Amino acid sequence: MPDDLSTSAENTWCPGCGNFGILSAFKKAARKLEERGIDREHLVICSGIGCHGKIFDYLRLNGLYSLHGRSMATVQGMKLGNPDLKVVAFAGDGDAYGEGISHMIYAAKRNADITVIVHDNGAYALTAGQFSPTSEKGFKGPSLPNGSVEEPLNPLALMLEAGASFIARGFAGKIDHLSDLMVEAILHEGFSVIDVLQPSVVFNNTYKEYNERTAIIAQTPRSYEDAIRLAKDKGTQVPIGIFYQVSKPVYHKELMGSWNPVRDKTARNDRLKKIKEIL
Amino acid sequence: MSIVIDTGNRIAAKAAIMAKPDVVAAYPITPQTTLVEAIAEYYAKKEFTGEYICVESEHSAMSACIGASAAGSRTFTATSSHGLLLMHEMLHWAALARLPVVMCNINRVIGPGWNIWVDENDSISQRDTGWIQFYCSSNQEIYDTVIQAFKIAEHANILLPVMVNLNAFILSHTSMPAEIPEQRTVDDFLGPYIPGWKLDIENPVTFGNIIGPDSYIKVRYAMQQAQMQAKQLIPQVAKEWKKHSGFFHGDLIEYFECEDAEYILLAMGAIGAESKIAIKELRSKGHKVGLARVRVFRPFPTEDIIALGKQAQLIVIDRNISVGNEGALFTETKAAVSGIPETSVQGYIAGLGGKDVTYQDIETMVEKAMTGKAAHQLWYGVEEDR
Numbered sequence: 001m002p003d004d005l006s007t008s009a010e011n012t013w014c015p016g017c018g019n020f021g022i023l024s025a026f027k028k029a030a031r032k033l034e035e036r037g038i039d040r041e042h043l044v045i046c047s048g049i050g051c052h053g054k055i056f057d058y059l060r061l062n063g064l065y066s067l068h069g070r071s072m073a074t075v076q077g078m079k080l081g082n083p084d085l086k087v088v089a090f091a092g093d094g095d096a097y098g099e100g101i102s103h104m105i106y107a108a109k110r111n112a113d114i115t116v117i118v119h120d121n122g123a124y125a126l127t128a129g130q131f132s133p134t135s136e137k138g139f140k141g142p143s144l145p146n147g148s149v150e151e152p153l154n155p156l157a158l159m160l161e162a163g164a165s166f167i168a169r170g171f172a173g174k175i176d177h178l179s180d181l182m183v184e185a186i187l188h189e190g191f192s193v194i195d196v197l198q199p200s201v202v203f204n205n206t207y208k209e210y211n212e213r214t215a216i217i218a219q220t221p222r223s224y225e226d227a228i229r230l231a232k233d234k235g236t237q238v239p240i241g242i243f244y245q246v247s248k249p250v251y252h253k254e255l256m257g258s259w260n261p262v263r264d265k266t267a268r269n270d271r272l273k274k275i276k277e278i279l
Numbered sequence: 280m281s282i283v284i285d286t287g288n289r290i291a292a293k294a295a296i297m298a299k300p301d302v303v304a305a306y307p308i309t310p311q312t313t314l315v316e317a318i319a320e321y322y323a324k325k326e327f328t329g330e331y332i333c334v335e336s337e338h339s340a341m342s343a344c345i346g347a348s349a350a351g352s353r354t355f356t357a358t359s360s361h362g363l364l365l366m367h368e369m370l371h372w373a374a375l376a377r378l379p380v381v382m383c384n385i386n387r388v389i390g391p392g393w394n395i396w397v398d399e400n401d402s403i404s405q406r407d408t409g410w411i412q413f414y415c416s417s418n419q420e421i422y423d424t425v426i427q428a429f430k431i432a433e434h435a436n437i438l439l440p441v442m443v444n445l446n447a448f449i450l451s452h453t454s455m456p457a458e459i460p461e462q463r464t465v466d467d468f469l470g471p472y473i474p475g476w477k478l479d480i481e482n483p484v485t486f487g488n489i490i491g492p493d494s495y496i497k498v499r500y501a502m503q504q505a506q507m508q509a510k511q512l513i514p515q516v517a518k519e520w521k522k523h524s525g526f527f528h529g530d531l532i533e534y535f536e537c538e539d540a541e542y543i544l545l546a547m548g549a550i551g552a553e554s555k556i557a558i559k560e561l562r563s564k565g566h567k568v569g570l571a572r573v574r575v576f577r578p579f580p581t582e583d584i585i586a587l588g589k590q591a592q593l594i595v596i597d598r599n600i601s602v603g604n605e606g607a608l609f610t611e612t613k614a615a616v617s618g619i620p621e622t623s624v625q626g627y628i629a630g631l632g633g634k635d636v637t638y639q640d641i642e643t644m645v646e647k648a649m650t651g652k653a654a655h656q657l658w659y660g661v662e663e664d665r
Contacts (some may be wrong), residue, residue, distance in 0.1 A: 049393075065391060065393065067361065068361065097333040098336060099306075099335065099336040124307050125308040127308065127312045142312075142316040142320075143305075143316060143319050145319055145320060145322075145335050148333075212531060
């Protein structure tokens with residue numbers, strides 16, 4: 001249903017795609033954030049390239065439609081440009097864990113105050129179903145008809161190791177839960193990432209599996225070690241929720257203190273005065 | 280020999296596997312995807328027995344090809360648009376290290392705004408990397424050119440990577456008939472790749488060492504000499520291919536109705552093919568016009584264009600723009616004929632972003648240029664009435 005966060009762009013996702021769940025969850029999150037004092041003008045979005053990227057066209061929010069694998073780097077620039085903004089990078093698994101993986105690792109390492117929402121469907125769906133960094137071993141697609149021989153990446157364990165201060169996993173089929181995770185991630189000061197299990201109805205339909213296997217984490221692990229253990233857990237259940245959250249110094253404050261290049265910009269007259277002094 | 284009806288991408292894949300590369304490394308991007316998927320299909324059916332790797336980015340794809348080529352393997356990859364741009368530094372690397380990698384590039388628009396249709400800014404913006412560049416206009420030409428590309432790239436006097444360009448969708452996804460020779464014919468024509476030097480534990484060599492200015496300038500000079508030699512070699516290789524297969528695609532320029540032409544149109548890629556219909560129409564109206572379809576942009580066919588400039592007034596259509604100056608073919612054509620008095624070169628920018636360029640459009644452009652209205656290169660469909 002069109003609403004005040006929708007655009008006039010025609011939605012071209014496949015009917016039933018997990019991306020619809022992510023879009024709904026994000027709209028709910030944006031409204032909850034408004035209730036908590038973050039207005040839409042201060043919520044800025046960015047996307048990469050792939051099926052997920054179209055979310056940019058469907059959300060009536062400010063932002064930038066970035067390159068494949070680069071949305072995480074782009075929002076770091078936005079945050080430095082105006083630290084008052086809440087910046088959100090949407091990415092696919094190919095974006096975040098393939099072509100843009102170095103940006104993920106460095107954003108986590110420096111604890112950049114950004115949020116990355118990864119639409120993780122374990123396939124390159126826009127180019128019609130090739131294997132991706134999170135495809136299961138044995139995944140068959142048009143680029144590997146005999147199946148992949150590679151183990152998939154474990155993005156949560158990787159992000160923990162890289163130093164991310166907020167790590168969560170959501171499921172596109174559990175919209176309210178996902179929406180709450182998004183709110184927490186965006187409010188978290190520091191690098192937050194949500195790996196969203198996103199069924200692709202055409203190329204990697206995981207609805208049945210995740211409807212049966214996902215289980216909300218009762219309590220966020222208390223230690224880093226417990227979080228790692230949970231992230232590497234290969235039990236029958238697939239835990240969703242917050243895996244790890246810790247308060248750490250954030251990059252822009254370490255770099256610039258409380259200075260904001262937009263708010264604290266020297267007025268034109270003062271700049272002219274300074275130039276005259278130098279001359 | 281068999282006649283198949285298939286898309287440009289699948290014909291390119293067929294040619295690539297018939298050249299029997301040892302290594303193919305690629306990353307998916309629209310509209311290249313179906314080319315690599317066809318190779319994957321041949322690999323799965325064991326009709327292609329080389330190594331085939333799906334990597335994590337185009338930069339990695341070209342890096343893998345460079346490594347494989349340095350180890351003495353025949354290598355192939357394919358990409359498009361932003362994928363080609365992400366390869367940029369490795370394109371220079373492959374050329375400077377004199378590694379005969381062959382690549383198909385599906386000409387697609389560069390974003391933003393995002394658009395998957397055809398223009399040639401992707402490959403034109405890579406023209407100074409040292410790669411030999413072909414622009415095809417039919418699926419048969421794609422087949423013949425990919426096969427010949429390996430022969431040219433691996434020739435002892437050349438040893439440069441070769442990029443075979445085909446226009447997005449107009450060629451990549453359009454089915455046309457193409458004659459495919461027997462595997463034996465391709466084997467006899469190409470033979471195995473025997474590198475002059477390679478990474479070999481029995482006879483160690485290194486690639487990419489630090490060299491000082493005195494040597495570096497010689498490296499560039501040697502590349503330039505190889506490109507200049509390619510101008511002679513490309514038609515020779517095509518003649519040889521004709522002896523083996525019976526098909527010919529090979530001159531730097533394809534000429535059409537140029538013998539008595541007073542105006543000659545220059546264009547590349549699919550616009551070059553569409554222009555033939557326009558030329559026939561214009562001839563039927565009594566205009567003495569011909570077409571010079573530029574197949575090879577690097578090395579640039581300067582001598583052939585000088586000959587055209589001595590014969591006729593030239594009209595250029597570019598599906599690319601060097602922003603701040605002009606379309607690349609227009610600029611380079613003017614430079615080639617700059618010493619010939621009385622020759623005029625007029626030009627158009629057309630078809631950017633995949634905007635259709637029909638034979639009627641081409642007729643309109645040529646007729647307008649015949650009145651001298653396109654001397655400063657007009658943007659067709661944008662400012663044609665200026």
